[in-house]
Amino acid sequence: xxxxxxxxxxxxxxxxxxxxxxxxxxxxxxxxxxxxxxxxxxxxxxxxxxxxxxxxxxxxxxxxxxxxxxxxxxxxxxxxxxxxxxxxxxxxxxxxxxxxxxxxxxxxxxxxxxxxxxxxxxxxxxxxxxxxxxxxxxxxxxxxxxxxxxxxxxxxxxxxxxxxxxxxxxxxxxxxxxxxxxxxxxxxxxxxxxxxxxxxxxxxxxxxxxxxxxxxxxxxxxxxxxxxxxxxxxxxxxxxxxxxxxxxxxxxxxxxxxxxxxxxxxxxxxxxxxxxxxxxxxxxxxxxxxxxxxxxxxxxxxxxxxxxxxxxxxxxxxxxxxxxxxxxxxxxxxxxxxxxxxxxxxxxxxxxxxxxxxxxxxxxxxxxxxxxxxxxxxxxxxxxxxxxxxxxxxxxxxxxxxxxxxxxxxxxxxxxxxxxxxxxxxxxxxxxxxxxxxxxxxxxxxxxxxxxxxxxxxxxxxxxxxxxxxxxxxxxxxxxxxxxxxxxxxxxxxxxxxxxxxxxxxxxxxxxxxxxxxxxxxxxxxxxxxxxxxxxxxxxxxxxxxxxxxxxxxxxxxxxxxxxxxxxxxxxxxxxxxxxxxxxxxxxxxxxxxxxxxxxxxxxxxxxxxxxxxxxxxxxxxxxxxxxxxxxxxxxxxxxxxxxxxxxxxxxxxxxxxxxxxxxxxxxxxxxxxxxxxxxxxxxxxxxxxxxxxxxxxxxxxxxxxxxxxxxxxxxxxxxxxxxxxxxxxxxxxxxxxxxxxxxxxxxxxxxxxxxxxxxxxxxxxxxxxxxxxxxxxxxxxxxxxxxxxxxxxxxxxxxxxxxxxxxxxxxxxxxxxxxxxxxxxxxxxxxxxxxxxxxxxxxxxxxxxxxxxxxxxxxxxxxxxxxxxxxxxxxxxxxxxxxxxxxxxxxxxxxxxxxxxxxxxxxxxxxxxxxxxxxxxxxxxxxxxxxx
Numbered sequence: 001x002x003x004x005x006x007x008x009x010x011x012x013x014x015x016x017x018x019x020x021x022x023x024x025x026x027x028x029x030x031x032x033x034x035x036x037x038x039x040x041x042x043x044x045x046x047x048x049x050x051x052x053x054x055x056x057x058x059x060x061x062x063x064x065x066x067x068x069x070x071x072x073x074x075x076x077x078x079x080x081x082x083x084x085x086x087x088x089x090x091x092x093x094x095x096x097x098x099x100x101x102x103x104x105x106x107x108x109x110x111x112x113x114x115x116x117x118x119x120x121x122x123x124x125x126x127x128x129x130x131x132x133x134x135x136x137x138x139x140x141x142x143x144x145x146x147x148x149x150x151x152x153x154x155x156x157x158x159x160x161x162x163x164x165x166x167x168x169x170x171x172x173x174x175x176x177x178x179x180x181x182x183x184x185x186x187x188x189x190x191x192x193x194x195x196x197x198x199x200x201x202x203x204x205x206x207x208x209x210x211x212x213x214x215x216x217x218x219x220x221x222x223x224x225x226x227x228x229x230x231x232x233x234x235x236x237x238x239x240x241x242x243x244x245x246x247x248x249x250x251x252x253x254x255x256x257x258x259x260x261x262x263x264x265x266x267x268x269x270x271x272x273x274x275x276x277x278x279x280x281x282x283x284x285x286x287x288x289x290x291x292x293x294x295x296x297x298x299x300x301x302x303x304x305x306x307x308x309x310x311x312x313x314x315x316x317x318x319x320x321x322x323x324x325x326x327x328x329x330x331x332x333x334x335x336x337x338x339x340x341x342x343x344x345x346x347x348x349x350x351x352x353x354x355x356x357x358x359x360x361x362x363x364x365x366x367x368x369x370x371x372x373x374x375x376x377x378x379x380x381x382x383x384x385x386x387x388x389x390x391x392x393x394x395x396x397x398x399x400x401x402x403x404x405x406x407x408x409x410x411x412x413x414x415x416x417x418x419x420x421x422x423x424x425x426x427x428x429x430x431x432x433x434x435x436x437x438x439x440x441x442x443x444x445x446x447x448x449x450x451x452x453x454x455x456x457x458x459x460x461x462x463x464x465x466x467x468x469x470x471x472x473x474x475x476x477x478x479x480x481x482x483x484x485x486x487x488x489x490x491x492x493x494x495x496x497x498x499x500x501x502x503x504x505x506x507x508x509x510x511x512x513x514x515x516x517x518x519x520x521x522x523x524x525x526x527x528x529x530x531x532x533x534x535x536x537x538x539x540x541x542x543x544x545x546x547x548x549x550x551x552x553x554x555x556x557x558x559x560x561x562x563x564x565x566x567x568x569x570x571x572x573x574x575x576x577x578x579x580x581x582x583x584x585x586x587x588x589x590x591x592x593x594x595x596x597x598x599x600x601x602x603x604x605x606x607x608x609x610x611x612x613x614x615x616x617x618x619x620x621x622x623x624x625x626x627x628x629x630x631x632x633x634x635x636x637x638x639x640x641x642x643x644x645x646x647x648x649x650x651x652x653x654x655x656x657x658x659x660x661x662x663x664x665x666x667x668x669x670x671x672x673x674x675x676x677x678x679x680x681x682x683x684x685x686x687x688x689x690x691x692x693x694x695x696x697x698x699x700x701x702x703x704x705x706x707x708x709x710x711x712x713x714x715x716x717x718x719x720x721x722x723x724x725x726x727x728x729x730x731x732x733x734x735x736x737x738x739x740x741x742x743x744x745x746x747x748x749x750x751x752x753x754x755x756x757x758x759x760x761x762x763x764x765x766x767x768x769x770x771x772x773x774x775x776x777x778x779x780x781x782x783x784x785x786x787x788x789x790x791x792x793x794x795x796x797x798x799x800x801x802x803x804x805x806x807x808x809x810x811x812x813x814x815x816x817x818x819x820x821x822x823x824x825x826x827x828x829x830x831x832x833x834x835x836x837x838x839x840x841x842x843x844x845x846x847x848x849x850x851x852x853x854x855x856x857x858x859x860x861x862x863x864x865x866x867x868x869x870x871x872x873x874x875x876x877x878x879x880x881x882x883x884x885x886x887x888x889x890x891x892x893x894x895x896x897x898x899x900x901x902x903x904x905x906x907x908x909x910x911x912x913x914x915x916x917x918x919x920x921x922x923x924x925x926x927x928x929x930x931x932x933x
Contacts, residue, residue, distance in 0.1 A: 023213065023214065023215060023216075023219060023221065024091070024092070024093045024096060024213075024214035025211055025212070025213050025214075025221075026089060026091050026092065026211060026212040026213075026214075027209070027210075027211055028048055028086060028089070028147070028209070028210040028211060028212065029048055029049065029209045029210070030047065030048065031045065031046075031047050032086060032087035033045070033046040033047060033048050033050075033084055033085065033086055033087070034046055034084070034085045034087075035050075035052060035055045035056070035082060035083070035084055036082070036083050036085065037080055037081065037082055037083065039080075039081075040080060042056070042061060044056065044058075044059035044061060045058075045059060046084060047388075048084065048086075048206045048209070048210060049105070049205070049206055049207050049208050049209055049210075049388045050084075050205050050206065050207070050388050051107065051203035051204065051205035051207060051386045051387075051388060052077060052080075052082040052151070052203060052204050052205050053065050053074065053077055053201055053203050053386060054203075054205075054386055054388060054389065055205075056077065062074055062077065064600075065199075065201060065385070065386075066199075066385075066600050066704050066705070067600055067601070068600070068601055068602065068605075068612055069611075069612055069615055069616075071199035071200065071201070071616070072615070074201065075200075077201070077203075078153060078154070078155055078180070078200075078201060078202035078203070078204075079153050079155060079156060080153055081150065081151060081152050081153055081204075082150075082151045082204050082205065083148060083149065083150045083151070084148070084149045084151070084205065084206055085146060085147070085148045085149075086146055086147040086148070087146075088142065088143070088144030088145065088146055089144055089145050089146070089147065089212060090144050092137070092144070092145070092212065092214065093214050096134075096214035096215060096216065097134075097215055097216050097217045097219070097257075098132060098134045098214070098215050098256065098257075099132070099133050099134045099137045099212065099213070099214045099215075100130055100131065100132055100133065100134075100212070100213040100214075100215070100221065100255060101114060101119065101129075101130065101131045101133050101147070101210070101211075101212060101213075102128070102129075102130045102210060102211045102212075102213055102221075102223060103122075103128065103129040103130070103206065103208070103210045104128050104208035104209050104210065105125065105126070105127075105128070105206070105207045105208025105209075106122045106125070106129060106149065106151075106206055106207070106208075107125040107151075107188065107189075107203065107204055107205055107206070107207040108122075108123065108124065108125040108151075108154050108186060108187065108188040108204070109121075109122070109123055109151065109152040109154060109157050109186075109204075110122045110149050110150065110151050110152075110206075111149070111150040111152075112131065112147070112148070112149055112150075113147070113148040113149075113150075114133045114136045114137070114140075114145060114146075114147050114148075115133075115136045115137060115139070115140035115141075115142060115145040115146070116140075116141075116142075116146075117136045117139075119131050119133055119136060123186070123187065123454065124187040124188075124454050124457070124458055125187060125188045125189060125207070125417070126187060126417065126418055126439060126458040126461070126462065127187075127454075127457050127458050127461055128223060128224060128461050130223055130255055132255075149206060151204035151205060152204070153202075153204070154186060154188050154192070154202050154204060155180045155182075155193070155202050157186065158180070158181070158182040158183060158185050158186045158193075159181070159182055161182065161185040161186065162181070162182040162185055167185075168446050168447075168448070170444050170489075170500070171488075171489055171492040171493035171496055171500075172492050172493075173488055173491075173492050174443075174444060174485060174488045174489055174492060174500075175443045175444065176442035176443055178193055178194030178195055178196070178200060178618070179193055179194030179199075179200030179618075180193040180194060180200055180202055181193075183443070184443040184444070184445050184446070185446060187439075187454055187455065187458060188202075189382065189415070189416055189417045189439065190414075190415035190416075190439060190440070190441055190442075190443075191381070191382060191415050191416055191703075192385070194618065195415070195618065196618050196619045196620075197381065197589075197618065197619070197699065197702075197703065197706070197708040197709060197710070198381070198382075198385065198618065198703040198704060198706075198708075199385055199618075199703070199704055199706075201385050201386070203385070203386055205388075207387050207388055213255075215256045215257075217257065218257050218258075218259050218324075218330075219256050219257065219330065220254040220255070220256035220257065220258050220322065220330055220331055221254060221255055221256050221331070222252045222253065222254050222322075222331045222333055223253055223254065223255060224253040224461060224464055224465055225250070225251060225252045225253060225320070225333045225335070225464065226249075226250070226251045226463075226464035226465075226467045226468065226519060226520070227248065227249070227250050227251075227318060227320075227335050227337055227467065227468035228247075228248070228249040228250075228251075228467055228468075228519070228520045228521060228522050229246060229247070229248050229249075229337060229338075229339055229340075229468070229522055230246070230247055230249075230341070230520075230521040230522040231244040231245070231246065231247070231341060232244040232245045232246075232247050232296070234247075234341070234521050234522070235521060235539055236516065236517050236520070236521060236522075236523065236524055236525060236544075237343065237344060237346065237524045237525065237534075237537055237544075237545075238343065238537070239341075239343050239345060239347075239367055239370065240341055240343070240370075242341070242369065242370035243299070244299075245296050245297065245298060245299060246296065246297040246298075246299060246302070246339055247294060247295075247296060247297075247521075248266070248294060248295050248296075248297055248318070249292070249293075249294040249521075250264065250266065250281065250292070250293055250294070250318075250320045251290055251291065251292040251293075251464070251519075252290065252291045252292075252320065252322060252331065252333060253289060253290050253464065254289065254290070254291065254322075254331065255289070258286060258288075258291065258322075258330075259324050259325065259330070261324070261325040262284075262286070262291075262322060262323060262324050262325065262330070263280055263281075263284065263323045264280065264281040264284050264291065264293035264320060264321070264322060264323070265278070265279065265280050265281065265320070265321045265323055266278060266279065266280075266281055266295060266318060266319065266320050266321070267318070267319045267321075268297065268302075268316055268317070268318050269316060269317045269318075269319075270316055270317075271315055271316070271317070273317075276301055276302065276316065277297060277298075277301055279295065281293030281294055281295050281320075282294060282295065291322060293320075297339075299339075302314075302316065302339045303339070304338075304339055304340055304369050305338030305339060305340040305428075305431075305470040306340070306368065306369065306431065306822075306823055307368060307373070307408040307409070307431045307432070307433050308402075308403055308407070308408045308430060308431035308432060309406065309408055309431075309731070309821075309822070310368065310371075310373055310408065310431070310822045310823060311822060311823030312823070313338070313428065313429060313430070313431045313470075314338060314339075315336055315337065315338050315428060315429070315470075316336070316337055316338065316339075317334055317335070317336050317337075318334070318335050318337055318468075319332060319333070319334045320332070320333050320334075320335075335468045336425065336428065336468075337468040337469070337470065338428060338469075338470030339470070340368060340369055340470045341367075341368070341369055341370065341522070342366060342367070342368050342433065342470075342472075342473050342474075342522075342523070342524070343366065343367045343524055344364075344365075344366055344474055344524035344526060345363045345364075345365055345366070345367050345372070346362050346363055346364055346526075346533040346534050346537070347362065347363055347537075348360075348361070348362050348363075349361055349362065349363060349556075353691070357689055358689055358690075358691045359555070359556065359557045359689035359690055359691070360553070360555065360556045360557075361553070361556030361557040361558045361581075362532075362533050362534075362548075362556075362557075362558050362559070362581075363581060363691075364533050364558070364559050364560050364580070364581035364582045364693075365581060365582055365691075365693035365694060366409075366433070366473065366474075366693070366694065368433075371754065371822075372693060372790065373408075373693070373752070373754075373790070373822075374683070374686060374693055374694060374752040374790055375408060375409040375433070375582070375693065375694030375695070375696065376406060376407050376408055376409065376694075376695065376729045376752070377402070377407040377408060377409035377410050377411070377432075377433075377695075377696045377697075377700075378402075378407060378410060378411075378696055378697045378698070378699060378700040378711065378725070379410065379411045379413050379584075379585060379696055379697070379698045379699045379700060380410040380411065380412050380413060380434075380699070380700050380701070381413050381416060381699050381700070381701065381703055382416040382417060382703055383395065383398065383701060383703065384703060385703060385704065387417055387420075390420070392422045392426070394716075395422065395423055395426055396426055397716050397886070397909045397910070398700075398701055398712065398716065399426045399427065399430050399432060400430070400907075400909070401712055401716065401718065401722065401888065401909075402430070402432055402700065403430050403431070403432070404726065404888065404907065405711075405722055405725055405726040405729065406725075406726050406729035406730060407432070407725075407729060408431065408432065408433060409432065409433040409434075409435060409473065409694070409696060410427075410432055410433070410434055410435065410696070410700060411435040411437070411529070411584055411585075411696045412434050412435060412436045412437060413437060413441070413479060413699075414437035414438060414439055414440055414441040414476065414478045414479035414529070415439055415440065415441035415442065415478075415479055416439065417439065418436075418439065418462045418465075418466075419434070419436065419466070421465070421466065424466050424469040424471055424472065425469070427469070427471035428469050428470055428471045431471075432471055433471055433473035434469075434471050434472055434473055435473045435474045435476065435529075435584075435696075436466070436472060436473070436474065436475055436476070437475070437476040437477070437478060437479060437529060438459060438462075438475065438476070438477055438478055438512055439478075440477065440478030440479070440481070440507075440508075441478050441479030441480060441481075442479060442480050442484065442485070443485065444481075444485050444489075444500055444503065444504060445503075445507055447503045447506045447507055452506070452507065452511050455507065455511055455512070456511055456515060459511075459512055459515040459516075460515055460519070463475065463515055463516055463519050463520065464519055467519065467520050467522070467523065472523060474523065474524050474525070474526065475512075475516050475523055475524070475525045475526075476525070476526050476527070476528065476529045477507075477508035477512050477513075477525070477526065477527035477528055478508065478527075478528060478529070479528075479529055480528075480529070480530065480562065481504060481508065481527070481528040481529075481531075482504075482527070482528040482530070482531040482532075482547070482549065483528070483530040483531060483562055485504070486500065486501060486504060486549075489501075501549075504527075505527075505547075508527035508528065509527055509543050509545060509547070510543060512525075512527070513525055513527065513543060513544075513545060514543075517544070525545075527545070527547065528547075529560070529562075529584055529585075530559065530560050530561060530562040530584055530585065531547065531548070531549075531559055531560070532547075532548040532549065532550065532552065532558040532559035533547075533548055533558055533559045533560075534546060534547055534548060535547060535548040535549075535551055557579065557580060557581060557689070557690045557691075558580075558581070559580060559581060559582075560580055560581060560582035560583060560584045560694075561578040561579075561580035561582070561583045561584070561586075562583075562584060562585040562586070563577060563578050563583065563585070563586045563678075564585075564586065564587065564588075564698075566588070566639050568588075568639070568642055568643035568646050568647065568670065569646065570674070571643075571647060571670070571673060571674050571677060572677050572738060572740065573740070574677075574681050574737055574739070575739070577678055577681045577682075579685070579690050579692075580690060580692065581690060581691065581692055581693065582692065582693060582694040582695075583678075583682050583692070583694065583695045583696065584694070584696050585696065585697075585698045586675075586678055586695075586697055586698060587671075587674075587675065587697050587698035587699065587709040588639075588643070588670070588671050588674050588675075588709065589619055589636055589639070589640065589667075589671070589707050589708055589709045590640065590664075590667040590668045590670065590671035590707065590708075590709075590719065590720075590721070591640065591663065591664035591667045591668065591707050592664065592702065592705050592706070592707070592708075592710075592713045592714075592719070593661070593664055593665070593668075593713060593717060593719070593879075594606060594657065594660060594661035594664055595717065595881055595883075596705045596713045596714060596715060596717060597613075597664070597705060598883075599705060599714075599715065599883070600704065600705040600714075601613070601616070601705070603657075606656075606657050606660050607656050607657070607659075607660045608637070608641075608659075608660055608663050609637060613637075613707075614637055616704075616705070616706040616707070617636040617637055617706060617707040618636075618706070619635065619636035619639075619707065619708075620635040620636060636707050637707070640667040640670070640707065641663075643667065643670040644663065644666040644667060644670060645844070646842065646844065647670060647673070647842045647843060647844055648666055648669060648670065648842075648843050648844050648926065648929065649843065649844060649848065649926060649927075649929040649930045650666075650844075650929070651663050651666055651929050652929075652930065652931075653931070662928075662929055665720070665877070665929075666929060667707075668719050668720035668721065669720055669875055669893075669926070671709075671719070671720065671721050672719075672720040672721045672723070672724035672725075672893060673724075675697055675721055675724065675725060675728075676724050676725070676727075676728045678695075678697075679695050679697065679725065679728045679729070680728060680733070680735035680737070680750075681737070682694075682695040683695065683728075683733065683735075683750045683752070683792070684735065684737070684748050684750055684792045685792075686750065686752070686790050686791055686792055687748075687750065687787075687788070687791040687792030687793065688792065693790070697711070697721075697725065699711070700712060701713075701714075702714040711725060715886055716886040716909055716910070717886055718888045718892070720875075720877065720892075720893045722888075723888075723889070723891070723892040723893040724893050726891075727834075727891070727893075727894070730832070730834050731751060731752055731753055731819075731821075731832050732749065732750070732751045732752075732753070732757055732759075732787070732815060732817045732819070732832035732834055733749070733750050733815070733834045733836070734747060734748070734749050734750075734761055734795070734813045734814070734815040734834050734835070734836050735747065735748055735750065735813075735836055736811065736813065736836065736838035738800065738838065738840070742799070743799045743800050744797075744799055745796070745797075745798050745799060745800040745838070745840075746794055746796060746797050746798075747761070747763070747794070747795050747796035747813055747838075748792050748793065748794050748795065749761060749785055749787050749792065749793055749795050749815055749817070750787070750791070750792040751787045751788075751789070751790070751791060751792075751817070751819070751832075752790055753789060753790070753819045753820065753821070753822065754789050754790065754820075754822045755789055755819055755820045756786055756787065756788050756789060756819065757786070757787055757817040757818060757819030757832065758784075758785065758786045758787075758817060758818060758819070759784070759785060759815060759816050759817030759818060759832075760782055760783065760784050760785070760815070760816055760817075761782065761783045761785060761795040761796070761813065761814065761815045762781060762782045762783075762813070762814045762815075763779060763780070763781055763782070763783075763796060763811060763812070763813055763814075764781070764811070764812045764814075764897075765809055765810070765811050765812075766809070766810050766811075766812060766872055766897065766898070767808045767809060767810070767847075767872075768808060768810070768846060768847050768848055768849050768871055768872050769849050769870070769871050769872075769898075770851075770868075770870065770871045770872055770897070770898025770899070773809055775800075775809050777798045777799070777800065778798075779796060779798050780796075783795045783796065787817070795815075796813075800840050808846070808847045809839070809840065810837060810838070810839045810872055811837065811838040811839075812835065812836075812837055812895075812897055813835065813836045813837070813838065814833070814834075814835045815832075815833065815834050815835075816831065816832070816833050817831070817832045817833075818830065818831055818832070819832065835895075837874075837895045843874060843926060846874075848871075848874070848926065848927045848930065849870065849871040849872075849927070850870060850871065850927055851868040851869070851870055851871040851872060851873035851896065851898070851925055851927060852868060852869035852870035852871065853866065853867070853868055853869075853873055853876065853896075853923050853924070853925055854866070854867045854869060855878075855921070855922070855923040857918060857921070861903070862905065862906075863903045863904060863905050864878060864889075864903070864904045864905075864906070864921065865901060865902070865903050865904070866878070866896065866901070866902050866904060866923055867896070867899070867900065867901040867902075868896035868897065868898055868899070868900055868925075869898070869899065870898065871898055872895065872896070872897060872898060873895060873896040873925040873926075873927070874895055874925055874926040874927070875893055875894075875895065875925055875926045876892075876893070876894050876895065876896055876923065876924075876925050877892060877893055877923065877924055877925070878892050878904060878921055878922070878923050879921070879922050879923075879924070880917050880920050880921045880922075881920045881922075882912070882913045882916065882917035882920050883912065884910065884911075884912025884913065885908070885910060885911045885912050885913050885917045886908075886909040886910045887906050887907060887908040887909055887911070887917065888906065888907055888909070889904050889905070889906045890904055890905040890906060890907070891904055892904070896925075
């Protein structure tokens with residue numbers, strides 16, 4: 001178990017290890033481990049990093065944890081203790097002055113023994129742990145020492161902590177329980193205990209890399225570091241002076257013995273390895289654990305980093321050297337970073353904004369490099385229940401889908417795990433802003449001193465670890481705390497609200513805020529997603545933020561919104577959607593495709609209300625099938641069924657699996673339809689008094705195959721939602737807004753460009769057979785318009801009640817506009833096109849006809865061609881059926897007018913078929929739902 005040269009080179013390139021040749025660093029990563037449980041008579045080969053479930057599966061002790069109902073069948077693994085034991089560790093230096101164990105992640109309750117001696121115990125999945133084992137090694141009788149890590153059952157320990165005398169309790173109905181209770185008492189991934197979109201495995205194991213580090217006298221090892229880049233004079237949460245010089249503050253966390261006299265030097269290089277600037281850092285300070293220094297970088301020497309669609313993603317390498325008085329490099333850390341400012345602006349609406357027609361209240365939007373922008377995106381959840389099998393390749397594929405979907409921001413949801421470094425690296429490269437959250441959600445948490453200190457250490461490590469990434473957009477304290485948990489307290493026990501609000505502030509304002517503000521000036525912090533924002537921000541106070549809560553002025557607009565409504569009649573009902581400055585969460589669930597279902601359940605279970613399908617739907621009042629309650633496990637199925645029956649032709653296939661597939665697809669159409677109408681509503685708000693500047697839907701991707709809110713399935717296949725969101729996140733869109741009660745129909749053009757755009761909107765009414773109609777509304781067939789920067793403009797106003805064509809009328813809306821892309825220095829004028837459709841009645845009642853869809857493929861252009869020959873085709877969908885192949889089409893889930901043709905390209909993500917997938921591609925429209933075969 002020696003540290004290979006290739007592994008060391010990779011670690012150095014990532015800035016994880018100091019460049020000091022005399023150090024002896026032995027990686028513990030690899031297969032030389034054993035997993036055991038004596039009580040169960042289990043002993044199998046294992047890996048590090050890993051989880052017990054993964055090693056048991058690899059050795060065929062258990063089946064695939066994701067298959068069938070193993071979410072429930074394998075609960076015994078979570079209730080058991082597991083021991084990881086290394087092979088004898090070779091390559092250690094007996095002459096080393098000190099020897100250390102370094103763990104970047106242990107999940108969660110672990111007792112560590114080295115050379116047969118107990119070293120320490122851990123109790124936090126998210127912390128980095130390091131221990132001096134010099135004395136244990138010196139007294140070791142083994143030729144090569146052995147490391148043993150005993151992991152306790154997290155659900156058992158959480159229950160034991162909850163049962164301690166005097167332990168804190170909360171009012172009834174406040175804590176959100178899923179599969180296992182008491183998750184809030186322990187610092188472990190909260191969704192490991194189940195969630196409404198995922199399983200509950202509560203895994204245990206060494207989930208991140210580990211090392212043995214040996215040092216000579218007066219040597220140090222850098223275990224973590226931070227680089228903070230900000231404008232001179234900048235403070236958190238305050239828009240800075242964009243003309244000010246850049247300040248680069250670097251801090252290295254180490255163990256070992258630093259010399260009395262040393263310097264910090266730096267070199268800044270571009271990606272072509274050309275030196276931009278270098279020199280010695282000033283204001284150098286050293287403690288027994290940290291070295292800090294800073295320098296100034298002239299803004300003219302570097303280019304800015306911008307999010308996707310807003311400019312280039314310019315990156316640099318910065319190397320920081322710790323140099324002794326004898327000019328010896330003791331440690332060297334390299335970070336890839338970018339120069340940008342990103343601020344969450346929550347300041348009161350200014351007089352200038354009021355003069356523009358913006359409603360009073362407070363802002364709630366992001367500004368990058370001094371420029372407000374429209375945030376388009378979704379929410380990112382843990383991509384797997386077992387993080388050790390989350391690969392960079394899989395995340396690269398997923399993030400490519402984010403970019404392909406016209407998104408520029410992901411909210412990295414709380415209650416998962418802090419994202420690995422490679423995930424931020426990918427986001428840096430692709431221009432995806434990551435609104436990041438501390439791992440607290442849908443619960444209130446203890447505030448005893450030991451818990452708070454544990455959290456503080458966790459936050460210090462992770463804030464410092466990722467701060468240099470330009471993709472880092474925000475730190476939020478947790479998920480749905482002010483807008484859910486405190487509200488539930490007020491409902492259940494209003495007399496206790498002052499106490500629990502004070503405890504909430506103890507954790508999220510008095511513990512986490514000082515960690516963010518004490519380590520970085522470049523990043524904003526908010527204690528909760530969602531909230532009404534701050535009431536005051538004053539850096540003269542020890543805690544600068546005072547939350548607004550519900551100190552609201554009538555007629556004013558505050559904060560961001562979080563909205564769910566499982567009454568499917570809400571579709572197209574704009575009055576049901578919340579009005580705010582930003583929307584961070586909204587959605588409705590749908591079924592995955594039958595292709596994905598086949599990967600994780602048996603063929604016999606492929607029907608809509610099969611036991612397996614129902615029990616994998618965890619959207620119910622008890623969060624699935626918990627150990628203690630099995631009531632109402634099918635509420636999610638009922639909601640999806642009701643939605644389809646209310647709005648669309650009901651699938652009626654004679655073949656059971658074909659009918660199941662049609663139902664799955666129909667639920668996806670409703671989901672996409674709802675999200676599109678809601679995104680349209682929020683985007684139009686950029687030009688209304690609420691000045692709405694962001695919509696992040698719930699959720700980006702799946703953690704497994706099940707009914708969820710995701711737009712991308714577990715293997716990377718796009719649902720209808722992701723295609724529809726891509727379309728409605730185009731730069732310039734046209735969209736209808738209809739009040740079903742009054743009949744008021746308006747059509748608006750919305751743009752997220754940073755300069756005005758001009759163009760023409762056209763309108764054509766059809767019946768389903770493709771005949772153009774005169775519906776008697778006296779509306780123009782085309783309108784010229786100019787839409788302002790990040791704004792909306794109305795291009796049609798009419799009333800659609802009692803129109804002559806009734807249920808057989810459909811309005812096709814097209815827009816063509818010209819304008820400039822943000823930060824496009826080529827003076828290129830771009831053309832933007834978008835089309836949309838409006839139907840005044842539910843498609844369930846539409847007089848659908850066979851649109852005569854035709855599909856062909858060109859080997860020369862590598863494009864598919866789809867055309868409608870005999871009528872209007874609603875929700876045209878290209879699909880493929882090839883196991884092991886993942887691709888997305890350039891456009892999908894669109895409508896076609898009669899005799900309209902569309903060429904569709906594609907991007908192959910993985911192909912196990914050597915191109916044979918092309919022959920499996922089919923096309924259908926909503927009309928196919930009514931066919932019996």
